[in-house]
Amino acid sequence: MAGADAYIIAGHMAHIAFIGLGVMGGPMAGHLAKAGHRLTVFNRSIGKAKSWAEAYGGEVAITPAKAAEEADIVISCVGNDDDLSQITLGREGAFRTMRPGSLFIDHTTVSARIARQLFVEGESLGLHCVDAPVSGGQAGAENGRLSIMCGATEPAFAAAQIVMQAYAARIIHVGGAGAGQTTKMVNQICIAGVLQGVSEALRFAQAADLDLDKVFEAISGGAAQSWQMENRWKTMAQDRFDFGFAVDWMRKDLGLALEEARANGATLPMTALVDQFYADVQAMGGNRQDTSSLVRRITRA
Known part of the structure; x- marks a missing residue:
């Protein structure tokens, strides 16, 4: 496509509008700035946008539309479907000022429905859209080691991949519009x-009165090994949960998976059960605790 990828390949850094500077978006935008791209940023909290600009340079816009006016590429990382709809299709949304041929990349975890809607809306405006949710958490964003699953056309993905390399260790083109979001649902179901x-x-x-460190040593190198075990076993044993991916966000993500399953006919009994277990954790006050706080609802023997 004669758009953002050609602009970068020609030897120029792109002008990027980055919308959403939270715990994920802020570091990701920072990697783009360090890579030499020119950034204009927008955040609902203007103070956070100004702080980011002071740290990394770039300009601050007062609306998504203003941020996107001169951009070759617009990247978003916001909270949910409503937030995404507002910053793209709203009265002051980016789609109102994006130029034909420009590229839109969304890193928010949202429904496949809105990802497909934005693809259709973007196509009618001559925009190239990529739904690109991420996995790897805050640490992955800060270290530039995220895994990104993408739904897009081949040309749009090729253009987006060049830019996303600044903060990703793995970038996979899964399929067409919405495929990135449904793949993220697969990821959350597994977790x-x-x-x-x-x-x-x-x-x-614990009920068997075993040495938990020795148990971990014995089983973490075999078939039971997982990222969750490697990174959460010790903190779970210490009842430490004040970090990581919040239970509130996990419930949002599992809700998206259950909604999509109702649409595509999949059966997710375990996912529905664990979603209710997380509701128990929320009732215990664990809304902002890491997802590993799931263990709290299982009482010690």
């Missing part, structure tokens, strides 16, 4: 099941 298994295993080991 939910693994964390429930690790939670039960930990409580079982």
Whole structure:
């Protein structure tokens, strides 16, 4: 496509509008600035945008539309479907000022429905859209080691990949519009099941009065090994949950998966059960705790 990818390949850094500077978006935008791209940023909290600009340079816009006016590429990382709709299709949304041929990349975890809607809306305006949710958490964003799953046309993905390399360790083109979001749902379904298994295993080991460090050493190198076990077993054993990916966000993500399953006919009994277990954790006050706080609802023997 004669758009953002050609502009970068020609030897120029792109002018990028980055919308959403939270715990994920802020570091990702920072990697783009360090790579030499020119950034204009927007955040709902103007103070956060100004702080980011002071740290990394670039300009601050007062609306998504203003941020996108001169941009070759617009990248968003916001909260949910409503936020995404507002910053793209709203009265002051980016789609109102983006130029034909420019590229839109969304890193928000949202429904496949809105990803497909934005693809259609963008296509009618001559825009190239990529739904590109990420995995790897805050640490992955800060270290530039995110995994990104993409739904897009081949040309749009090729253009987006060049830019996303600034903050990603793995970038996979899964399929067409919405495929990135449905793949992120697969990711969250797997995490939910693994964390429930690790939670039960930990409580079982405690009930058996085993040395938890020795248990971890014995099983973490075999078939039971997982990222969750490697990174959360010790903190779960210490009842430490004040970090990581919040339960509130996990419930949002599992809700998206369950909604999509109702549409495509998939059966997700374990996911529905763990979603309700997370509701228990919320009732215990664990809304902002890491997803590994799932173990809290299983009482010690």
